[in-house]
Amino acid sequence: MEVDMDLRKAFHELQEKLVYTSQKIKLADLQINTLRQHKQHNLLTKQELETIPKDVKTYEALGRAFVLTPRDDVFKNLNKFNDDTEQKIKVLENSKQYLNGNLKESENNLREMVQRKKEEGDKDAEKSQAGTSKA
Incomplete structure (x- = not known):
């Protein structure tokens, strides 16, 4: 039984898409985990800063150096970073959902194609049987 070239091509494309999509999903998972760790x-850090007296000098990292920064500004920067991190996590999770949906759609299309080819093959077999029984 010879494999239909359309099916072979579709399987090959699906396999490539599966590998590509799974790599993208793994990358998104890694990025999400990293962002969650930074947020935590x-x-x-914010909890620890809240425990110290307000008159203590606070420093913020700037590359390899530390810069004297007012306590309120440190809190603002930490809150801003956490908000930005949360937005990035949402974007990555949406991207992951899109990739999973896209992959499932491709698999369904392939299943439909296999089913159509199978039905066409069954019809051809019935026609050939009807033709040989009449002769």
Whole structure:
């Protein structure tokens, strides 16, 4: 039984898409985990800063250096970073959902194609049987 070239091509494309999509999903998962770790680190930093007296000097990292920064500005920067992180996580999760949906759609299209080819093959077999029984 010879494999239909359309099916072979569709399987090959689906396999490529599956590999590409799974790599993208893994990358998104890694990025989400990293962002969540950074967010957790910032939340812990914020909690620790809240425990110290308000008159203590606070410093913020700027590359390899530390810069004297007012306490309120440190809190604003930590909150801004956490908000930005949350937005990035939402974008990555939406991207992941899109990739999963796209992959499932491709699989369904392939299933439909296999089903159509199978039905066409069954019809051809019935026609050939009807033709041989009449002869």
